[in-house]
Amino acid sequence: MPILVQKFGGTSLSSNESRQLVLKHIERERKLQYGIVVVVSAMGRKGEPYATDTLLSLIQDNGDALPTRERDMLMGCGEIISAATLCSLLNAASIPAVALTGGGAGMITDAQFGRARILEIRTESITRHLQEGKVVVVTGFQGVTEAGDLTTLGRGGSDTSATALGAALHAERVDIYTDVNGILTADPRIVEDARPLTVVGYAEICNMARLGAKVIHPRAVEIAQQARIPIRVRSTFSEDEGTLVTDVPEFRRSASVRDRHVTGVTHVSGITQITVHAQDGPADVQLQVFQAMARHHISVDFINVTPGGAVYTVFDHDADQAVAVLQSIGFSPKAVNECAKVSVIGGGMNGVPGIMARIVEALTEQGIPILQSADSNTTIWVLVKERDMADALRALHAKFSLHE
Numbered sequence: 314m315p316i317l318v319q320k321f322g323g324t325s326l327s328s329n330e331s332r333q334l335v336l337k338h339i340e341r342e343r344k345l346q347y348g349i350v351v352v353v354s355a356m357g358r359k360g361e362p363y364a365t366d367t368l369l370s371l372i373q374d375n376g377d378a379l380p381t382r383e384r385d386m387l388m389g390c391g392e393i394i395s396a397a398t399l400c401s402l403l404n405a406a407s408i409p410a411v412a413l414t415g416g417g418a419g420m421i422t423d424a425q426f427g428r429a430r431i432l433e434i435r436t437e438s439i440t441r442h443l444q445e446g447k448v449v450v451v452t453g454f455q456g457v458t459e460a461g462d463l464t465t466l467g468r469g470g471s472d473t474s475a476t477a478l479g480a481a482l483h484a485e486r487v488d489i490y491t492d493v494n495g496i497l498t499a500d501p502r503i504v505e506d507a508r509p510l511t512v513v514g515y516a517e518i519c520n521m522a523r524l525g526a527k528v529i530h531p532r533a534v535e536i537a538q539q540a541r542i543p544i545r546v547r548s549t550f551s552e553d554e555g556t557l558v559t560d561v562p563e564f565r566r567s568a569s570v571r572d573r574h575v576t577g578v579t580h581v582s583g584i585t586q587i588t589v590h591a592q593d594g595p596a597d598v599q600l601q602v603f604q605a606m607a608r609h610h611i612s613v614d615f616i617n618v619t620p621g622g623a624v625y626t627v628f629d630h631d632a633d634q635a636v637a638v639l640q641s642i643g644f645s646p647k648a649v650n651e652c653a654k655v656s657v658i659g660g661g662m663n664g665v666p667g668i669m670a671r672i673v674e675a676l677t678e679q680g681i682p683i684l685q686s687a688d689s690n691t692t693i694w695v696l697v698k699e700r701d702m703a704d705a706l707r708a709l710h711a712k713f714s715l716h717e
Contacts, residue, residue, distance in 0.1 A: 316443065316484040317347040320354075320453065320475035323364060324492040325549040326395050327357035334549050335399065336406055338490065339448060343408065348443040350482065352453040352475040353399060355391025363391045365454075381426035385455075385465045388427075389414075392452035392471070400450050410448040413438065415464075415474065416457025418449070419481075422464045429456060429464035431473070434481035451478065469530020476533040480540035487537060487544045489529055494548040495555035496521070496528050498577040498715040503703050506716040510576065512557045517576045517660045520692050524656040525579035534558065574668060575659035575713040578706050582699050585632035586615075586649040586684055589639060590622040598644075599623050605638050615654060615687060615696060624685060626652065626696065652684060653702035656694050657709055663690040675712035679704050 319342065321335050343349055359366035368387055372379045379387070396412040403410035419435030442449045453471025456464050466473050472489060479487040496518060499507040513521075515538035522531040528546055537544050537558070547555030591598040599618050606613050606627075611634060615626040627635045632648055639646040662668050669686075672693060676683060681704060685696040697705050710716065 314346055314348045314443075316350060316479075316482045317342050318350045318352060318475050318479040318482070318484045318487045319490065320352040320471060320487065321399075321490045321549065322471070322492070323354045323357050323361075325490050326353060326399065327361060331549060332399065332402055335490075336402060336408075338488075338549065339403065340406070340408065342488075343448065347485070349448045350439060350443070350478055350484070351399065351448060351450045352471060352478065353392060353395040353450060354453050354471040356395050356398075363394045365391050382462055385426045385429075386463050388465045389452065389455040389463050392454050396450045396452045403448055403450070408448055409446055410450055411442050412450045412452075413442075414452050414457070415455035416461070418451045418478070420456035420474065420477070422456035422458060422466070424458045424460070424462065424464065426462075426464055428467035429458075431456060431466070431477050434477060436481050439478075439482065469532050472530040472533035473536065476536040476540075476542065476544065479542045480536055484542060487542060489533075489544060489546045490549045491528060491546065492548065492550065493528060494551050494553050495546050496526065496558075496577075499706055499710050500525075500580070503580075503706050504578075504710045507710065508716055510556045512559065513576060514560050514660045515558060516560075516691055517658055518558050520656070520658045520689075521577055521579050524654070524658065524692070524694075525581045526577070529558075574661040574665050575657055575715065576661075577658050577715065578709045578713075579656045579658065580653055580702055580706055581656075582653040582702060583629045584614075584626045584652045584654055584696070584699075585629050585635075586624065586626050586652050586696060587632070587635060587639070588622065588624045588647040588649075589644050592643065592645075601642060602639065602644070605642055606635065609634060609638050611635050611638070615685060615694060617685060617687065626654070626685075649684065649698075651699040652696050653699045653705075654694055654696055655702060655705045655709065656692055657713070658692050660691050662693070669693060671712050672709060675708040676705055679708045681705050681708070 355365045356363040400410045400412035421433050422429035453474040495509040497507040501507045519531040519534045544558040611631045613625045617624045681701040683695050687694045
């Protein structure tokens with residue numbers, strides 16, 4: 314039988330009402346003769362009893378000295394609770410089901426606790442249960458080492474679990490259920506006429522996810538892309554089919570007659586721009602600057618290098634340290650706080666003249682200064698002041714007619 318992997322996030326499992334909707338989504342696909350593998354996150358969000366952040370607060374309130382191996386043991390509890398709860402509901406609804414931990418599902422990882430990488434997936438257990446007609450509920454976000462220690466996969470771990478299982482099982486599709494109805498052209502909280510995308514390519518959604526869209530983790534998309542498995546991002550709270558992520562030409566052609574150069578706009582706020590000039594000619598200013606940032610574990614982004622200096626960004630929370638480090642090695646950096654990185658993303662932009670001109674035109678019309686810019690074959694980034702971010706997003710969304 315064809316296999317479908319369904320992943321349900323924390324908000325999908327946090328209440329009796331939402332869990333009943335989860336049952337309906339599982340039952341609907343089961344009636345279509347799919348073998349169903351369900352990947353679950355911990356219930357709810359920070360502050361709710363079984364959310365991962367809530368579990369971690371137990372350690373913070375009790376010495377905050379738990380080693381990374383034991384911390385992973387704690388962090389895996391939320392998903393185990395979700396899997397057991399959903400398994401009970403399925404069986405109560407006369408849907409045969411079994412719950413498996415990541416290790417029980419054959420998810421073998423290295424021993425980098427807190428950020429483990431998947432080494433292989435041994436699918437024998439899942440396959441046996443599917444052949445017995447059961448829905449297999451798997452804890453997301455976790456695996457096990459060869460030595461038997463529980464590990465967690467880091468940020469976006471449940472999404473990664475879902476697409477990795479989809480790849481290992483040669484699934485027909487992976488459905489990621491969230492609290493939003495697919496992937497939108499912009500953040501609807503800022504851009505009121507943002508619209509859902511019917512189909513989007515792997516590279517585009519990877520860039521959108523890396524640059525501020527939080528619907529799916531890019532690591533999960535990369536796994537699906539390598540295995541050529543489509544992902545559908547959809548809402549637990551709707552029957553709408555959401556957004557299909559694929560590069561299959563037939564799907565992409567059928568989605569829209571209109572060929573768009575730009576797919577969407579995203580943003581990341583809380584950024585500081587740092588400019589450093591060499592005091593006595595070019596010398597090795599860039600080497601000194603970036604080695605200093607690396608030594609102090611300060612993440613850098615949006616890098617522009619010139620013969621006599623460098624311009625780059627750090628997160629606001631790292632800005633004071635970054636400036637102090639640079640001053641300690643003899644530089645006089647200029648820091649511009651409270652900036653935002655606005656990204657224009659589209660697989661159809663590559664080689665098309667005039668895209669940057671339209672970006673500059675849109676922001677100039679709104680009186681928004683561009684502090685810095687950079688580009689790749691699918692993305693153009695501009696740095697603006699955070700106070701201008703919302704107007705910049707709306708202006709760019711309108712300039713490229715993304716509302717249509």
